[in-house]
Amino acid sequence: MTVELAADRSLVNTGLAEMLKGGVIMDVVTPEQARIAEEAGAVAVMALERVPADIRAQGGVARMSDPDLIDGIIDAVSIPVMAKARIGHFVEAQVLEALGVDYIDESEVLSPADYVNHIDKTRFRVPFVCGATNLGEALRRITEGASMIRSKGEAGTGDVSEAMRHLRTILGEIRALASRTDDELFVAAKELAAPYELVRRVARDGKLPVVLFVAGGVATPADAAMMMQLGADGVFVGSGIFKSGNPAKRAKAIVEATTHFDDAEVIAAVSRGLGEAMVGINVADVPAPHRLAERGW
């Protein structure tokens, strides 16, 4: 029997993310929420025990979810199920792979397990999505085996400004790289702290070799549409849906706004009567040590 190498799964694993493009991935903490997300048109759900807003409010160490919770959510829906492992916690990732999740998020929303190394994702058959705040960080995660990148934003705030900053940074750095001459790419690789071959590929293609979603602070249909207009491939919504007044309606509205992101009439129509948005926290009021985006390197 031949052993399947992780590299052999590159196309199916990056390909699954390609199939999620133009869609919304929603954080859910119960099977009931997972069903609401699926009914609203989510392309996948992220199974976790506490949404980022609660992790932020309650404090303490945030870890991988209970396998019973993840099993319950897998059984509840027919769309892909993702789950979070702590940065660097390769055994949590092994457990999630054993549970049969469709994607693992090596996530700064949980407490990091390793302040030096990320998980060696090339050792897994299951695909990984990782957060990034800039192009170099995205390329380092891809080198480690990530099949999908999401900009980090600032999870659990409902403040879209950091998601905006990270997405603009990544896309701006790609545009700048594409304008460099071949002989300038060597030093670009040094500046980005990423492998030269990967840097050259991004410069040539003018885009990442994997799908780029946005995350961290999206709370309204207009937030989601703005990210799509800027060039995101899709949207993660965490606390924004189930911390709002009418989750089912808001979830559906964000899905519609993500598809019809360039049609202001549709966005206006779906933005009506959504009830209370999540209260939110201004990122500027979050003391630096409590900013999740600064976890990971």
Next chain:
Amino acid sequence: MVTVGVLALQGAVREHEAVLAGLGCHTRRVRRTDDLDGLAGLVIPGGESTAIARLARGSGLLGAVRARIDAGMPALGTCAGLILLADEVADPAALAGLPTVGGLDVTVRRNAFGGQLASGEWDVDLTVPATTDGQLASGTGTGADPTDGRMRGVFIRAPRIERVGPGVEVLAVRDGEPVAVRQGPVVACTFHPELVPDATLHRLWLAGADLHDTPSNSPVAPS
């Protein structure tokens, strides 16, 4: 040059556009019913079939697609596209109450092999010549056609074709099971030909549907 639409509610739209451009087609993204006007054919891409159906709910878009297919518009469905084109879905609960297109006389089961860990890349055996049209066979393409009657199949949380109706031709098999089928100008497959450089399946569809002759600005489906 023909204009081929790509249903763009959600999913692998960009990849199909790139393959079609490589085969000399103009493309247009289809999100609303009037985007269908003047199209010579339509690709329904991979994605999440339940999400695509929900996004189409209330718009009449998928019903309009069916009306045009019934009037002769060629269609190519990959993965989720196959599910939406199928007359029967074996596990109807997930799509209950949602619009689909239908018209292809097959029964499919969504996500028939399990989660992402059951996804994989395997060769599929073509059961027809790689192309029926000399002009397209020598076209520019995005890659070489296989000479051995095989192409690479990328199967991602793939559906399974459990029944093939009498008017449906099998185009490709894997392990003896149908993985690509054709009924008139409609072609559909369980894998993702848009993710590999080999454009064989797109060529088969275009050639079989006679799309290379169709003027780009005249509707294919006059009623």
